[in-house]
Amino acid sequence: MANNSSMAGRGSLQHQMNDRVIIVQILVVIFLCVNMLLIVTFFSKEVFYTTMRYILFAVTLLSDSLMLFVSDILLLLSSYRVTMQFGLCIIFYILSVLCVFVTPVTLTAMALERYVAICMPLRHAELCSTRSTMHCILIIHGLSSVPCIVILSVFCASASKSLYTQYKICSMEIFVSLRWQNNIKTAVYQIYFLIMSITIILSYVKIMKVAKAASGENKNSTQKGLRTVVLHAFQVFLCLIQLWCPFVEVALFQIDLMLYVNVRYFNYITFILAPRCLSPLIYGLRDEKFFLALKHNVLLDFTV
Numbered sequence: 001m002a003n004n005s006s007m008a009g010r011g012s013l014q015h016q017m018n019d020r021v022i023i024v025q026i027l028v029v030i031f032l033c034v035n036m037l038l039i040v041t042f043f044s045k046e047v048f049y050t051t052m053r054y055i056l057f058a059v060t061l062l063s064d065s066l067m068l069f070v071s072d073i074l075l076l077l078s079s080y081r082v083t084m085q086f087g088l089c090i091i092f093y094i095l096s097v098l099c100v101f102v103t104p105v106t107l108t109a110m111a112l113e114r115y116v117a118i119c120m121p122l123r124h125a126e127l128c129s130t131r132s133t134m135h136c137i138l139i140i141h142g143l144s145s146v147p148c149i150v151i152l153s154v155f156c157a158s159a160s161k162s163l164y165t166q167y168k169i170c171s172m173e174i175f176v177s178l179r180w181q182n183n184i185k186t187a188v189y190q191i192y193f194l195i196m197s198i199t200i201i202l203s204y205v206k207i208m209k210v211a212k213a214a215s216g217e218n219k220n221s222t223q224k225g226l227r228t229v230v231l232h233a234f235q236v237f238l239c240l241i242q243l244w245c246p247f248v249e250v251a252l253f254q255i256d257l258m259l260y261v262n263v264r265y266f267n268y269i270t271f272i273l274a275p276r277c278l279s280p281l282i283y284g285l286r287d288e289k290f291f292l293a294l295k296h297n298v299l300l301d302f303t304v
Helices: 002-042 052-079 086-119 121-127 130-158 161-165 172-176 179-213 216-253 257-285 288-303
Strands: none
Touching: 002 052, 002 257, 002 288, 052 086, 052 130, 052 257, 086 121, 086 130, 086 161, 086 172, 086 179, 086 216, 130 172, 130 179, 172 179, 179 216, 216 257
């Protein structure tokens, strides 16, 4: 009886996992299609790929799309217990961690761009030129790669050479198996969390001061910039919470398996998928120029 009950429990859990995987596939496909449409719109007009805020927006779209694709592959492999060579898992890990940081770092840069546009309008053209944007993108990816380099360096320092040829279920947790490795990862994540949070808060405060002093059209423009920074802050907040999810999940795994599975699914939907669909809402719908171009592309697709 106990055996049958255990098998029924496992069958029920597997059925629940299958349903959740299907739901995630539908959401991922929808978000990827929307992102692809926005990327096509970005390249449809010269003003978009020569303006800093639109270029940074495209960077978040590409990063989010890659993140969704990689995380979805890892979810499918993990759900059906498919193993891969550990060396290949490292490549997935590098892509995943890089994309996890690129989006919040880019959003922080976009908040700074709004700060320059509103608080330093005379220097905006100089500081936010196309050349400066390319340098900014390099800095963003350089900063985003630091956590990955640190965590992998710490892991490789203690890993045996035979590990790289073994086949394992690829999971982000296997790179921080020791307590001291987890402590280093926590410290790196905390530093990034604090720096990005402080940067966005300071940008918001500075813009708010200008908004109070502005009048007429300048006040409307400033208020719009203020709302944009608030939306960026909310999106960054969701992305930054994602950095803390692994620590919560590891703790829950030791307490209750079912609770761990449920919380991990909730975290994936709320803190990985949800922030990746906010970018289209912030720029795809709120920005008038981009919205008109997007509307034109959508109507063109329907008429063809």
